[in-house]
Amino acid sequence: KTTGLFHVDPPKQGRPPTTLADSREMRGSNSNASWAFALGACLFAVAGLMGLSSTQNNGAMLQTSLAVSNARLATRCVRPMPRSGRSVAAHAGMSARKSFASHLGLRSLSDKSDACEYLTCRNPYVQSQCARSCERSVDAQARAQSKRVVGVSASKNTVAAGSKSSHGYDYDVLIIGCGVGGHGAALHAVQQGLKVGVVGGHDVGGTCVNRGCVPSKALLAAAGELHKLKAQDHMAALGITSGPVAFDRQKIADHANNLASTIRSNLKRSLEAIGVDIIHGKGTLVDSNTVEIGLPGRIDIEGSVTAKDIIIATGSVPAVPPGIEIDNDRVFTSDKALKLESLPEWIAIIGSGYIGLEFADVYTALGVQVTLIEALPNLMPGFDAEIRRLAQRVLVDGKKSVDYHTNVFATKVTPTTFGGVEIELTDASTKEIKDVLEVDAVMVATGRRPYTEGLGLENLGIETLRGGFIAVNDKMQVISKNGETLDNVYAIGDANGKYMLAHAASAQGISAIENIMGREHIVNHRNVPAACFTHPEISFVGVDEETARKEAEEGGYADKIGVAKTSFKGNSKALAMKEPDGMAKMIYRKDTGEILGMHIMGIHSADLIHEASNAMTAGQSLYDLRMMVHAHPTVAEVLDELFKHADLEHVANPEMAPAMAMA
DSSP, X not given: OEETTEEEOOOSSSOOOOSHHHHHHXXXXXXXXXXXXXHHHHHHHHHHHHOOXXXXXHHHHHHHHHHHSOGGGOOOEEEEOOOTTOOSHHHHTOOXXXXXXXXXXXXXXXXXXXXXXXXXXXXXXHHHHHHHHHHHHHHHHHHHHTOOOOXXXXXXXXXXXXXXXGGTOSEEEEEEOOBHHHHHHHHHHHHTTOOEEEEOGGGTBHHHHHHSHHHHHHHHHXXXXXXXXXXXXXXXHTTOOOOOOOOOHHHHHHHHHXXXXXXXXXXXXXXXXXXXXXXXXEEEEEETTEEEEXXXXXXXXXXXEEEEEEEXXXXXXXXXXXXXXXXXXXXXXXXXXXXXXXXXXXXEEEOOSHHHHHHHHHHHHTTOEEEEEOSSSSSSTTSOHHHHHHHXXXXXXXXXXXXXXXXXXXXXXXXXXXXXXXXXXXXXXXXXXXXXXXXXXXXXOSOEEEOOTTSOGGGGTOOOOXXXXXXXXXXXXXXXXXXXEEEEEEEOGGGTOSOOOHHHHXXXXXXXXXXXXTOOOOOOGGGOOEEEOSSSEEEEEEOOHHHHHHHHXXXXXXXXXXXXXXXXXXXXXXXXXXXXXXXXXXXXXXXXXXXXXXXXXXXXXXXXXXXXXXXXXXXXXXXXXXXXXXXXXXXXXXXXXXXXXXXXXXSSOTTTHHHHHHO
């Protein structure tokens, strides 16, 4: 049927839910709905983390789940229809804000705020610190003007979600952006009985699925196998004789592309299966309840939708420092590199954070010489110092095909007439030209910047922070340039810059929905794990040792900080696999048993870190964890050893002692 400007494909049977009562009735009459919902989410998560070993099987499983669900869970895909008298040119021609590089000069890098901007998204620690610094500035301005509105209005807390449709809005919640953050918010909103629309159907999956963590893991999976096969000493130690190793670059590239396509389809189906409207086009905020829909070059996509609450989840794009011009031929970002269209003999990677390290791993496996260029004094900024030293020894110094330059800026990158690229390196301290390199290609991996241009933020009185981030409070509600809280407008994921990881965006989306429902919720970003999928992997959660000791000194408990370490060389499973390179390090409080940080480098560390992060989130202390049982022999015993050998002040949990005495 046709409703206003939009054409809605009706379900094969029945009708789509329009109120909370309808949604509950639908779920009550269909016991398979929750099963399909859970399976869809599970498949997406498993595929993203494990590389989707059999994409066809997973696709078949999802189709089965959809077939089991009855027709009331059929697709409701919204396609804007043309409207006469309205021009899309206004959307396409919206002036963008000043670019990331245009207002940053090398001479200003001594300023901490400018350094924060230059290091945008390089790694979670730097990003989080910089974003919070900017947010504190906004908060201070708000307090000075005494205009800040705290919390959610009482009327919002008492309004039933089902009654929102009767207010005349098209949706209870409209999400601008269809990446992992928007997906997580949509799933949770439907669980709460809300009517949900997602704008951005032309890019389902967003950065992570299409141009980030998903396809990169396909490339890394191939790289991991190549590293093993090429390591003849390693294979010989296992009793295997390996010969010359060959690979097909195009088939590896196809694997990455096919994986992204499969996960994108799974993601879309999981939303369709629970009745989420997927709106094709780009969303522009008109006011706090209205979003204009358009798409440059498409006159058939035009219109507007309304919602009681709006969530901005637009993700990010690669950040390019000043002096570098991307030509997507010899100078490119990770977006281009993921396509693996060619393999240069020698490539320089500017940036040694997550993105730079992972691509260095891929390129070296494929026989490419790699030079890492880092602006800070050390490679891998943001990692714990001890883990960083070990990682550099194994991943960089231990490979003949990798070299590096630190404490230098790539101030000028120029393609030459002879098919190469010339890089001018400037000393970060003296600002003098230090060296000039000539390589075959350059990949810029200096992090990412939020995609917030052209959203119409100015229509709501929103002014972005340095670097383009949207200021939000702990509830993910947007803060205007006057310091006022917009009660019904939220920003999650890379758009707010609190922690630029896909799973953090999903957590923030769920938190935003909780706050929309009137249940106050705040994400503790210190308990969100992070991982770098090199070979071996690196992962961490919480703070590093330096930060922990500094905070303890300021808090008056410096003598209570404990550090426990263990090596993978003592783990039976790691030795059986001939993968002894690695260590685990835990920072904790001796008195309370609280884990402050966990840092791991070694095989499967990206999986191991969740035991620590979940324990931290659940408030479990080492007094609890050291009583847990781990299967033997497993790599998980690395953490078991840390838990059991922590130097705690008490034999038993001091909080439980009074109860035990009474018993």
